[in-house]
Amino acid sequence: MIAKPILEVKEVIAGYGKMSVLNNISIRVNQGEVVTLLGSNGVGKSTTLKTILGQTDIKQGEIIYKGINLLALKTYAIAALGISYCPEGRQIFGNLTIKENLISGAYLIKSKQKFNENLEQVYNLFPILKERKNQLSTSLSGGEQEMLSIARALMGSPDLLLLDEPSLGLAPKLVDLISEIIRNINETGVSILLIEQNAKLALDNANYGYLMRKGAIALEGTAEELLKTDRVKDIYLGIGKV
Amino acid sequence: MTSYKELNRPIKYIIGLVFLLAILYLFDSFLNGFWLMLVLMFGVNVILAISLTITNGWIGFFSIGHGGIMLAGAYAAAFFTVPPSLKRDILDLNLPSFMLDVQISFFPALLIGGIIGTIFGVFLVLPALRLRGFYFCTGTLGFNIIMATIAENLPNVTNGAMGLREFPAYSNIWWVWGIAIVVIYISIRLKKSYIGRAFIAIGKDQDLAEHMGINLLKYKTIAFAISSFFAALGGVLWVHLILNLFPNAFGLILVFEVVTMIVIGGMGSITGAVIGAAIITFFAEVLSPFEEGFYLMGIEVPSLLGLTTVLSGVLLIVVLIFKREGIMGEKEISLNNLRNLLKRKQSEGKIL
């Protein structure tokens, strides 16, 4: 079976204003896969996600999603194509209740039935959100906020989920939970592009991975291949050279 | 033969000063009517623009309340320069004769106006200083209204809405531009001094400045004090130029015009303040006959009141959209800058 790409980033140079952060990035996510972006701080991982979402200035290259070129589209139009985003640092809406946060995630869902289905799904996945649904989202702990952030992204029935550092600042037990959740989500058919500094979490769950360094891809391969190379360790820590 | 560049500092300043004084003398002797008024207004506006540059541009606390400060200073000085007959007849103060009869010369009146203005300025601004950014800005909005309301409702002291007249026409070119030149000089020196650099540090990043050991409250207060003093001087000069004073004299329209001047010229720059003042003053004076309406070859041109303000507003929006830092940004004109600019133009010419 030939794997079909759901997302292809082709030779993209992008950044903010005159400053370029991404220098010729090429990434591919196949349908149903979990692909991970690894690398230390500041190499441009988050910028890659933001670039896919159309929130940076793209100077060169193409981004093809389900056969559509994303370059011409505004962020909300890109979201409407089935891409959801779970940003770094949770970034839930602190002025809304938990349920309202989820409603905002389902903004594009037109049918009441589908909305209720998604809500049920998300409440099953994260029971605590159901419990506290009418409380302000700021009353949640860090781990719970991460769950809300993921839940909000799922409310839109995405085909592609962009996850930015879900395990950041979480206790090990919660990190295991996140791992399990990523697996569950992927099993329902959602493709995932995962950014992680926790290489173990990432490579346990990923089919394929890219190692970034200074705005470019230094190394890529299947999860098994990457786990075997010493260079993954070295480059990841910024010690060795590409 | 030593070149100008190599002469030592004091001599350069003396030559410059003599040059300026010569120009002032020429102006004084030969200008009158429209052009004289233009130059005098320009001078006062320079003082006002510089005063606003210190607070809005350097320490970054955007004030639109300097009108209230000018009002305080102007009324204070007015008490001393207005003829005693006016004070006796129109005002109703229970003061002993010797105080009512006092009518002093301009210099002490200026000082008194400046000091009172500074006191009001500092007093009004202190509670607002702990606010940030735009909350502060809107707090200052109240200064004008508060001072104007007070002035309007104490007719015994200020003659209320009818205002004061019969001011001696003290503001001539020597006073106005003499003070303007001094203000420019002080500000330029200030900008390079430790205090000035502390101001600018506060403007760039207040928290960082605090961590570097700059006492925020002290420096913000000093900045407002200096700014208020200059603004009050401007107010006193203004009043002795147009020869009347009433509670709404320094309202939002005037403040807005001065804001426009510094935005156009560049908020952090003294040179910018001067340039901005020049542009707006010129506009205002050239357009004033249109504001009042006049006859041109038998055809009546109707009174277009507020035309200057409208055009200033448009100019302001245009500048903010297209060149947000204004003409000079934060830089000053200096011989070095000009020389470098010339050198660059020369080398560009050679490559072409």
Place this chain on the structure above:
Amino acid sequence: MEYFIQQLFTALGYGSALAVLAAGYTMTFGIIGLVNFAHGEVFMIGALAAYFIIQVAMLPFWAGIIAALAGSVIIALMIERVAFKPVRGVGMITLFITSLGASTVLRNTTILLFNDRLKKFPRPNFLEGAYKLGNLFIYKRIVFVVLITILICIMLVFLVKKTKIGIAMRSISYNINIAQTLGINTEMVIIIVFMISASLAGISGLFWGILFGSVQASMGALPVVYAFIASILGGVGNVLGAIIGGYIIAIGSSLLVAYLPLDLVGFKPLFAWVIFFALLIIKPSGLFRANIK
């Protein structure tokens, strides 16, 4: 006692105009952080549009209502396009300055074109007169204005809290970038907020004309400042708070005037400013929750 209640009624009328104006103000304030001084001119143009349609063109009252809404919305959209959109994201102070510029341009252009004299605003017949309760006069126009304000209040709170677009507005006010990634067309929502805000200003202008019987080109200068203070009083972005804030300012300053000795009456505008300063010093976030709308 009767004097007090009569004063209270008048203040309720004035307060309704301020409340509705403040509600519109706080919406743009809360969502895009825009301190919009041109809001006063939108208010004025709504009132003037109604004046021209009813008094000059001699059309019925309901046409005046439409004129007020249309005039204010059109002018607000123009202001947004010319003075706000190009400088969005630059910083609140710059937006504030451009709004000041826009306000000045609009006000003075209107003065140039239509002069600043008071124009008599025609009050429709069904709003003339009063009900009498003992010795008290309950003016019909005040009842009308208060009822409409209550209606508007209910509608706005419902819009903001219960509708999808209300949630969109609130999420934009918290984090506009993330809101976009959820598929929210932020550009369109912001335009809608502007339109609602402008309509409220237009209605407030209409109220003003009805209550005070006259309108003029410079009528927007002071009310917008009170609307601003009311917004801060109620918590930035909080519509219900702004409405309550408007009533507090109106009732507070009216009562103050009613009980002050005569020669201090001119100090009435200071009431609002004293409240403002006290607020800024003690509780800048407002009496109610900010940012939550």
